Amino acid sequence: MNRPRILAIALLFSAAGAAQAHSPGEDARVYFKNLKDGDTVSSPFTVQFGIEGYGIVPAGTKDKRRHTAGHHHLLVDYPGTPDLDEPLPRNSHCLHFDKGETQAELKLPPGRHTLQLLLGDESHEPTDPPLFSQKITVTVK
Numbered sequence: 001m002n003r004p005r006i007l008a009i010a011l012l013f014s015a016a017g018a019a020q021a022h023s024p025g026e027d028a029r030v031y032f033k034n035l036k037d038g039d040t041v042s043s044p045f046t047v048q049f050g051i052e053g054y055g056i057v058p059a060g061t062k063d064k065r066r067h068t069a070g071h072h073h074l075l076v077d078y079p080g081t082p083d084l085d086e087p088l089p090r091n092s093h094c095l096h097f098d099k100g101e102t103q104a105e106l107k108l109p110p111g112r113h114t115l116q117l118l119l120g121d122e123s124h125e126p127t128d129p130p131l132f133s134q135k136i137t138v139t140v141k
């Protein structure tokens with residue numbers, strides 16, 4: 001193998017490494033484990049958050065794990081789409097699971113509600129590309 005070829009391979013590896021930081025791969029996904037679009041539930045109800053191909057760590061994690069893991073956010077009847085370049089807001093439409101929780105107990109008034117998961121990094125910004133779950137609608141009895 002000649003020298004330029006080795007250099008090209010080394011560059012390829014470093015480019016791949018840089019792309020990985022805070023960048024979930026194509027196989028990464030978040031999803032609702034116990035609910036699906038169109039379900040009817042009684043309040044309060046449990047929502048279980050699933051993740052594949054990426055990890056979960058508490059918000060504020062400073063070590064290397066922050067490059068390959070984040071924490072869940074649950075968007076509840078979120079108006080519009082969150083700004084993907086900013087830390088996510090913290091309010092009743094955007095719940096943060098700072099400790100790395102993988103489920104929550106939700107209390108919602110009767111009627112239809114949309115739920116969607118969005119993973120955030122150590123400073124609550126969505127990853128790039130963003131890891132959204134399917135947006136589902138549930139009816140609370």
Ligand SMILES: [Cu+2]
Pocket residue numbers: 059071072073088096097098120123124
């Ligand atoms: Cu957060």
